[in-house]
Amino acid sequence: MNVTAATATTRRWAMKDLVLMVVLGVVFGFVYWALVQAWNGLSILMGPAGDLAQHVLLGGWLLVAPIAIAIIRRPGAGIAAEILASVVEVVFLGSPVGPMLVVAAAIQGIGSELPFALTRYKRYTWGVFALSGLLGAGLVFFFSAFRSGWYGQDIFALRLVVQCLSGIVLGGLLAKVVVDALARTGVVDNFAIDRETVRA
């Protein structure tokens, strides 16, 4: 690789990173689509409390952002991955939520990415992942609450608490588990995650 190509890749995204983001978007778009089926099942099982099922599972929809950040370690990776996954859901798989899902995904991505940005994409501890899940779930809650008309309902606070807990567990800690497992398989050896680990 010559010098101009090297500087170009540091400024621009490498094709490899870009495709990885798309791959993550597609796989998680597909998994999210499966999650929607689980959500339908769970909401029927939960009977009258079925509408709360979405909060129980919400963290699952946050997964892709911290995973993308931990592997690619570039600013914006989490937001972009989350948006791509939602676009796959809306445009290719068909989501009952419609295009507003993409807006929700962008807000989730911002929330999930914030803790990593604050550590300048240098710390990948359990705590940072948990905070990522908490902020991802917490930030999007207020948008969803407006979109779905939760303001003024009796169960507003219950919704918020369940959603934040789900964010921490499914959208934060589980992401760390997946990232560590991926790193162990060796499949991400050629990405930033491995370069950082070697250097550290």
Next chain:
Amino acid sequence: MSAFSAAPPVDSALARRNPTVKLALLTIVSLVVMFVLDPVTPAVLYVLALGGVVASARLTPRSLALAHVPFVLFAVGVLTVNALTRPGEVLWQAGALRVTVEGLSVGGALAGRTLLIGVLAIGFLASTDGVALMTSLHHNARLGARVTYAVLAGYRMLQEMPREWATIRHAHAVRATFDGGRPPRGPRHLAGVAFALLVVSVRKGERMAQALESRGLGLEPRTTWRPVVVTRADRWFAAGVLAVVAAVIALSGALGYLEGPGALNG
């Protein structure tokens, strides 16, 4: 209907419209109805949208009805929860359960909105080919070539994914003949399959990136086979849809039905 039916959409009036224009209209309508919170306006828009999709997308009644199932289930859930959990004028009460007028009204608005966006999404998906959409976004919405080709490659992967999923499941099931003979089931097994799918896909993505780069895809400027254009018919289509939405909302406002987000807090 979705990526899982790889067949291209049948030719119809809606299928001939520009994909970017359709996507933009779907987004605008979804955004506008987010601020409408009375039951009448979304219901009227839904009936009009249903008529429009039936007239222009050439769907069979059966596929249209089947595609409605998830939206209808969701709409019923939203209506029920709002009717039961929103304080206001009590309409019906039995023990701890009570249904309020305000709850029914807001719930009806949200249910109508779900159906409206649902039927528009059905029309969009049934009439739009994924490749045509990405090409159109590249041409008409100035989406960068690198992103366009990366997403197109991902779209192919998505189409293969159900098969990949089945292959991995079968591979896992092989072991079942040795221990107990029952095919694996349950969340643990599914999580294992999902993780294997992720690993295989990451590996595949890396090879794909190399292939894309070695072919120079993503370099600019470039020429395009079968360019997608915005025609006069597309402009009339967009103007027509926006005019109908504006007319319905204006009429609803004039007749006193229209309500905004203020309805949420009684």
